[in-house]
Structure formats: C-alpha cells, structure tokens
Amino acid sequence: MKTDEGKLIDIEMQNSALTKEVHYRFQIYGARMIDHQVNRGDLLYSENVHEVYTILFVNDIDRDNLLLIDTYMPRNQLNHVRKYNLLTHHNVYLPFIDAVVREKGLKNLSKIELAIYTLYHGITDDIMALNSEVVIMMKEKMDQFNEDEELVLAASKRQLVKIQHHQEKVRIRQEGKEEGLKEGELLKAKENTLMLFKSKYPQEDILMLENLTLSQYNEIFKALIENKDLQIIKEMIK
Incomplete structure (x- = not known):
C-alpha cells in the first residue's frame, strides 16, 4: 500500500517459524521496494524516493527479544539511526499478545494491541463485549471479506494447501520413524545371527550372511539355536 505522503508499506503474514x-526474504523485500523506485540514469531520483516499511505478522516468538513488536532500522556503532533512513521493518510476534494480556488485562490493551489480539484470536465473545471501535472496524472488515466469494474461495484453497502440507510433513515424519525402527530391528537381528553363527562355525565365511531380510535372519537364528545342519x-x- 501507499500512504498519502508516498510512503510504501508491505504487510505480510508468516504462519511458520x-x-x-524468512529473515533474509523480508530484508530482500524491503531492498527491492527501495530499488524499484529508482530508474537507471535518473539524476533526480532523490526527489522521487519514499520511505519503505515492511510489517511481518508472524506466528512465532523471538526468545532473544521478548517483545510484541520488534522494530529494525539501520544504526551505527553509537546506536544512532542512519540519517535519511529509507527502510524500517517491524516484526509482530502474534503469540506474545497473550503475555501482554496476562500482564495488562484485556480491557487495558492499547488500540494496536487490541487489533493484534483480535487478529490472533478472532472475533470472540470477550472481544465483542469490549464494544471497542477497533473491534467493530475489524468485524466490519471480516464481514466484507466473508461476503466476497472470490476472496473466501482463495482463502479456502490456501487453507487446504496448508492442511495438505502439514499432513505431508506428519506422514513423512511417521514413515521416517517407522523406517528407522525397521532398520534398527534388522540390524539387531543381523548382529545376533552373525555372532551365533561365528561361535558355531568359526571357519565358515560370514559374507553369505550379508544383505539378508529380517525374516531370513530370524529363521537362521532359530535354526542355529536348534543346532540345525549347516x-x-x-x-x-538361497
């Protein structure tokens, strides 16, 4: 978006950590927004360049900076903000709003804190009970969104993709866990079989016992226990 003063603002949502x-990506976004304001050979570019603000709403908390809104600007070694700074970035750590509510109480939130709480938790009964102009405005925006079939359809598709990706990750982790258990079981059966085989037939070549299945190792181990013929x-x- 662009303000009446010409300032450029990029607002993004990040649902993952x-x-x-992600840090790299949003720095690149800001740099591109500045770069795209300047044309090669434009000697008067400084008259047409405007400040850039990137705002990232993220479903995460920075353990090293326990803040609701963390603001970044270029600074020198004396902690002075760069003169004529063009780029300012804000990280809004959505889950941290719950810590703010525990400290201040829901009724004592500032307008921006209340907006963040509503964005994070949705239009709940306790929010509506406040009868705040911020909540009323956000509810109106949500109603407008819900009435727009194209936006609702796009959001539904996005949610389906998100659910799909989550289920794929769960399945891959589960398959990896199961595969690891199978490999561990196979390795244990192999070790036990080789150890018993070498104790009974120390002169025999154990290479023939390589790359067998779990079932084969179990059968051979049982045969060795029962003193079956070599x-x-x-x-x-075979």
Missing part, C-alpha cells in the same frame, strides 16, 4: 531464511542353513540363504 521465523527462520534465518547345509540347511545355507539353503535358507
């Missing part, structure tokens, strides 16, 4: 890659054991490997 605020990782290194030829029978070799037949199990």
Whole structure:
C-alpha cells in the first residue's frame, strides 16, 4: 500500500517459524521496494524516493527479544539511526499478545494491541463485549471479506494447501520413524545371527550372511539355536 505522503508499506503474514531464511526474504523485500523506485540514469531520483516499511505478522516468538513488536532500522556503532533512513521493518510476534494480556488485562490493551489480539484470536465473545471501535472496524472488515466469494474461495484453497502440507510433513515424519525402527530391528537381528553363527562355525565365511531380510535372519537364528545342519542353513540363504 501507499500512504498519502508516498510512503510504501508491505504487510505480510508468516504462519511458520521465523527462520534465518524468512529473515533474509523480508530484508530482500524491503531492498527491492527501495530499488524499484529508482530508474537507471535518473539524476533526480532523490526527489522521487519514499520511505519503505515492511510489517511481518508472524506466528512465532523471538526468545532473544521478548517483545510484541520488534522494530529494525539501520544504526551505527553509537546506536544512532542512519540519517535519511529509507527502510524500517517491524516484526509482530502474534503469540506474545497473550503475555501482554496476562500482564495488562484485556480491557487495558492499547488500540494496536487490541487489533493484534483480535487478529490472533478472532472475533470472540470477550472481544465483542469490549464494544471497542477497533473491534467493530475489524468485524466490519471480516464481514466484507466473508461476503466476497472470490476472496473466501482463495482463502479456502490456501487453507487446504496448508492442511495438505502439514499432513505431508506428519506422514513423512511417521514413515521416517517407522523406517528407522525397521532398520534398527534388522540390524539387531543381523548382529545376533552373525555372532551365533561365528561361535558355531568359526571357519565358515560370514559374507553369505550379508544383505539378508529380517525374516531370513530370524529363521537362521532359530535354526542355529536348534543346532540345525549347516547345509540347511545355507539353503535358507538361497
């Protein structure tokens, strides 16, 4: 968006953790917004350049900076903000609003804190009971959104994609866990079988016991316990 004074504002939502890659990405966004205001060879570019603000609402908390809104601007070693600074970035840590409410109480929130609480928790009964102009405005915006079929459809599709990605991650983790258990079981069966085989047939080549299945190792181990003939054991490997 662009204000009447020409300031450029980019507002983004990030539902995942605020990782290194996300930090990089939003710095790049701000740099691009400044760069796109200048044309090559424009000698009067300073007259057309406007301040850029990037605002990131993120579903995360920075453990090193326990703040609701964390603001970043270029500073020198004396902690002075750069002269004629063009880029300011705000991280809004949505979950931290609950800590603010515990400290101040819902009725004592500032307008921006109340807006953030409503954005994070939605239009709840306790919010509506405040009868605040901020809440009324946000409810009106939400109603406008819900009446726009195209926006609702786009949001629904986005939510489906989000659910799909979450389910894929859960499935991949579960499959990896199950695969790890299977590999551990196979390795244990192999170790037990090799140890018992070498104790009974120390002169035999154990290479024939490599790369067998879990079922084969279990069968061979049982045969060794029962003192089956070596030829029978070799037949199990084929």
